[in-house]
Amino acid sequence: MTVNSAKTNFQRLAEFAGITINGDRPFDIQVHNDDVYERILQGGALALGESYMDGWWDCQALDELIYRILKSRLETKVKKDWRLIWHILRSRIFNLQKASRAFQIGERHYDIGNDFYREMLGRSMSYTCAYWRNARNLDEAQEAKLDLVCRKIGLKAGMNVLDLGCGWGSFAKYAAEKYGAKVTGVTVSKEQVELGREMCKGLPVEIEFKDYRNAGGKYDRVISIGIMEHVGYKNYRTYMEVVDRNLKDDGIAFIHTIGSNISDTTSNPWTTKYIFPNGMLPSIAQIGKAMEGLFVMEDWHNFGPDYDRTLMAWYKNFENAWPVFKDKYGERFYRMWRYYLLSCAGAFRSRHIQLWQIVMTKPGREQPFCRLS
Numbered sequence: 001m002t003v004n005s006a007k008t009n010f011q012r013l014a015e016f017a018g019i020t021i022n023g024d025r026p027f028d029i030q031v032h033n034d035d036v037y038e039r040i041l042q043g044g045a046l047a048l049g050e051s052y053m054d055g056w057w058d059c060q061a062l063d064e065l066i067y068r069i070l071k072s073r074l075e076t077k078v079k080k081d082w083r084l085i086w087h088i089l090r091s092r093i094f095n096l097q098k099a100s101r102a103f104q105i106g107e108r109h110y111d112i113g114n115d116f117y118r119e120m121l122g123r124s125m126s127y128t129c130a131y132w133r134n135a136r137n138l139d140e141a142q143e144a145k146l147d148l149v150c151r152k153i154g155l156k157a158g159m160n161v162l163d164l165g166c167g168w169g170s171f172a173k174y175a176a177e178k179y180g181a182k183v184t185g186v187t188v189s190k191e192q193v194e195l196g197r198e199m200c201k202g203l204p205v206e207i208e209f210k211d212y213r214n215a216g217g218k219y220d221r222v223i224s225i226g227i228m229e230h231v232g233y234k235n236y237r238t239y240m241e242v243v244d245r246n247l248k249d250d251g252i253a254f255i256h257t258i259g260s261n262i263s264d265t266t267s268n269p270w271t272t273k274y275i276f277p278n279g280m281l282p283s284i285a286q287i288g289k290a291m292e293g294l295f296v297m298e299d300w301h302n303f304g305p306d307y308d309r310t311l312m313a314w315y316k317n318f319e320n321a322w323p324v325f326k327d328k329y330g331e332r333f334y335r336m337w338r339y340y341l342l343s344c345a346g347a348f349r350s351r352h353i354q355l356w357q358i359v360m361t362k363p364g365r366e367q368p369f370c371r372l373s
Helices: 003-016 036-053 062-071 082-093 104-110 114-121 138-152 170-179 190-199 233-246 269-274 284-291 305-329 331-349
Strands: 160-164 182-187 205-209 219-225 247-260 296-302 353-361
Touching: 003 036, 036 269, 036 331, 062 305, 062 331, 104 190, 114 190, 114 305, 138 170, 138 247, 138 305, 138 353, 160 170, 160 233, 170 182, 170 190, 170 205, 182 190, 190 205, 219 233, 233 247, 233 284, 247 284, 269 331, 284 296, 305 331, 331 353
Parallel strands: 160 182, 160 219, 182 205, 219 247
Antiparallel strands: 247 353, 296 353
16 A cells, blocks of 8 residues: 555545544644554554554644544444454453463553552542542542442441452542441552552551452452453453352442443453553443342443543643653653543543443342442
8 A cells, every 4th residue: 555545545534533634623633654544554543552652643632533533433444454353362262361460460550650650640549430520629539439439338337348459549548437447458569559558557458469369258348449441351250259259148249340332352452552451341241241140230320421531630640740750751651651541531532431330239138228329
């Protein structure tokens, strides 16, 4: 394919999404290397992100660009190259989220620096979607999310809670301080364990360095806030069995997760390569099948648009703090992280992906009365 023909084909696709090459609107692409047209046409989502990291193109409002691409479903009009086909086949042949690989996400993503995450995430150190209904800023929205979880699970003083994938312990700290709960959290990140224990010092909280599959005990509540994206479709049933094993018969289970509109076996190839290794998003059907026979679904709440606002708040913090981290991480990291945060915001804005909170109980238990909004 010649440069001119590739440019013509690319221009036609861009116009379909309302985007102009080298246009003057914030969401228009500014091309610096004419080879980018064929590269993206051949490589799709992976090439789009990689070529941005390489500086082949720029866009002032990346979030709006990705919003328009996904809203118009341009990804269905770009052919799949061998790398994407292998990406899909690999996820179907192998269990990419098996126990021996569980700690890769901690090492490659969550352990890049607690100082970096402190600046980006704000006071709560909560790296999941905030709840913005009555909030004026990120810190208030994250506290509202944590309180929403506590109310949905009917948390009371003295209850024992298991937090699978506890991050830096933001929920554990809040539940212990505000509700008088005893919390055990598990995470695959050494950095999260270190800072989480510091944040929760003096509280009835234990944070352990282990995979969720190795959690043990009996708890009044078993929750996860942002771990299902790392579990993998081959392990959803295992996850539910772990929850069932650790939950008392009269207990309540809770899941907070990003969700996909379709059932798939892998995720965006750029995101899994550069941001969340072995990650994938569950669908309603996949979660439903995994919980079948083990749990009754009590409530399923979608507030995906709140993640758009959360990501934009993180991005603002990231930009404000970047001068402090510029020498440590470098320009390629900056472009990678900018693309990650803004492309995710665009994905939620387009309703391409969702944010779900799910409340579950064991069969035979009376329906609980919980505050669900």
